[in-house]
Amino acid sequence: MKEKSSFDPPVCVTRATLPPLDAYMDCVRDIFASRQLTNQGSYAARLQQSLADFLGVPSLSLCANGTLALQLALRCLGLNGKTVITTPFTYVATLSALLWEGCTPVFADIDPRSLCLDPAGVERCLKEHPGAAGILPVHVYGNACDVDALADIAGRRGLCLLYDAAHAFGSTLRGTSLFAFGDAAVGSFHATKLFHTVEGGCVVSSRADANDTLSLLRAFGHVGDTHKCLGINAKMSELHAAMGLCLLPSVPDGLARRARLTALYDEALGVDETMNGVLRRPALAPDLAWNHAYYPVIFPDHGAAMRVMRDLAERNIHPRRYFYPSLTRLPYIQGASCPIAEDIAERVLCLPFWPDMDEDLVRKIAGLVRESLRA
Ligand code: T4K
Helix, strand or coil: CCCCCCCCCCECCCCCCCCCHHHHHHHHHHHHHHCCCCCCCHHHHHHHHHHHHHHCCCCCEEECCHHHHHHHHHHHCCCCCCEEEECCCCCHHHHHHHHHCCCEEEECCECCCCCCECHHHHHHHHHHCCCCCEEECECHHHCCCCHHHHHHHHHHHCCEEEEECCCCCCCEECCEEHHHCCCEEEEECCCCCCCCCCCCEEEEECCCCHHHHHHHHCECCEECCEECCCCCECCCCHHHHHHHHHHHHHHHHHHHHHHHHHHHHHHHHCCECCCCCCCECCCCCCCEECCCCCCEEECCCHHHHHHHHHHHHHCCECCECCCCCCHHHCCCCCCCCCHHHHHHHHHEEECCCCCCCCHHHHHHHHHHHHHHHHC
16 A cells, blocks of 8 residues: 655644744844843833734733733723623633633624624523623634624623634724724734734723723732732733734735635635535625634534544644634533534634645645545
8 A cells, every 4th residue: 555645844733933033133132232121121112002003003002922911801891700701612711811800701602604703692691691791702713703793782781892802913894903893802922823922912902091901900010119909910021022023024925925825725625605515614704804814614524524634644734623622511611502613613623824835735735635525
């Protein structure tokens, strides 16, 4: 029998983008000379302003990572300790932030097309949990939630609307960054994200006093000797901020490359957004300029997804089950099941995808997926 050729090094779900080393080393030299390594130095201040400008929002608060950013945002909006409606189809950090802030998460199911929180499901949840104080939807894979319907529900019920926008950097809806919707939105700048600071995150809020509150919360709650509130350490270091400043100029090119690679995958796999195709991608919100943060594929059933995963693993190619399991199935969670999220979680795979990925590699992976489905 013919040996199957295997990739070495392995092909992973993504590969961190890096800036030119010289550009980063110039920053490192400058930071060494100044000896200001953290505590809101000039690099963090510059990155904060540059990101606000890039996203077209009045201001933004940098944090050490996206999970802490979610926790600070929950506190800033007064949602800590309260009941919050959220989605089970997300990375576990959305849920862990709620739990660490003493919130009671209540899961509403997702829309099977967009894979984002279904506003009708939120309405149903509110009937059972009329005391809920907030909604925490996720712009899954950089797709947009139904922001109008969610804003309407939140407005009518007097609820806070906090978006987990960890995947949404660079996505715009009707020309506006997804970070500009809701009472606040939280970003992740983890090394695997399309824009990153190695580890990092941010909160963008439309509330006038949010920046001052977030600055206090992320730096122990005191200014000098004046202790104003309970805080934590969630600051971004100068070395992390420098990485962001070096990478930000390359984001527009990266977005264009991602769009091109998505089109290649779509064509080679025969993927589209309709519900009746054998392979489909989540349906994008109308009027969304998508950032192509991931390349997710929904397979017809669990067996097909697992077969593809096994066959690709034999070639040392490793897609990821973002997001498996549905968070309703976690051992430390009790609550109603969400059948749509549970079904999708069993049969979705994110294929390898990064902006400078070789186009032949995309075609090769698509070919292997098709071969596996035919077998
Ligand atoms: N909300 C949502 C919806 C999120 O998706 C996330 C994070 C958060 C909140 C929380 O944000 P942070 O606190 O993380 O800022 C990754 C990321 O660690 C995580 O940030 C991300 N979502 C989640 C979806 O994926 P893993 O465990 O899958 O990462 P890992 O280490 O397996 O990396 C995947 C591949 O990326 C590797 O096979 C190779 C490549 N890689 C990875 C790292 C760490 C690199 O090339 N360089 C690297 O440094 O969680």
